[in-house]
Amino acid sequence: MNFASVRIITDDLDRLVKFYEKVLGVSAERPAPVFAELVLTSCTLAIGHSQTVPLFGTGSAIAASNKTVIIEFRVHNVDAEYERLKPFIDEWVKExxxxxWGNRSMLFRDPDGNLVNLFEPVTEEAIKRFSNRIDG
Structure with a gap:
């Protein structure tokens, strides 16, 4: 089994796609007007408009209501990413x-309130733990 993607449901697809294009530094693929994918080497972040929810079952997802999941991306330099994104991020949770556990992390919220963590392993143990994983 392979992990395919995480999908965020939103009422404002264009706004969230633009936000994640800026954060991730990639352009989204838009196979349908109500759906986008930001494809990275290690994962895909999918973003669907709330109009797509009935396709999965009415009431199966509610836009901008996540309070339990943290969307995490491994980066090469958290401090450099912080400086790059500081003028762009509206809600910082942790600088x-x-x-x-040995990761240097910064956390912020996307425009829908989803928690995002950009991190890099910095201790010897953390670096070892990530040594066999796809490079971030």
Whole structure:
């Protein structure tokens, strides 16, 4: 089994796509007016308009209501990303900080309130833990 993607449901597809294009530095693919994918080497972030929810089952997802999932992306330099994104991000949750498990992380919210973590392993143990994973 292979992990394919994470999908965010939103009422404002264009706004969220533009936000993630800026954060991730890639252009979205738009196979349909109500759906976009931001394809990275390690994963795909899919974004669907709330109009797509009935295709999965009425009420199966509610836009801008996530309070449990953190969308995480591994980067090469958290501090450099922080400087790049500082003027663009409206809601910072945590400025760059080294976590007890050895990752340097910064957390912010996207325009729909989803929590996003950009991180890099910085301790010897964390670097070792990520050594066999796709490079971020």
């Amino acid at each position: 760059p900080t080294t976590m007890p």
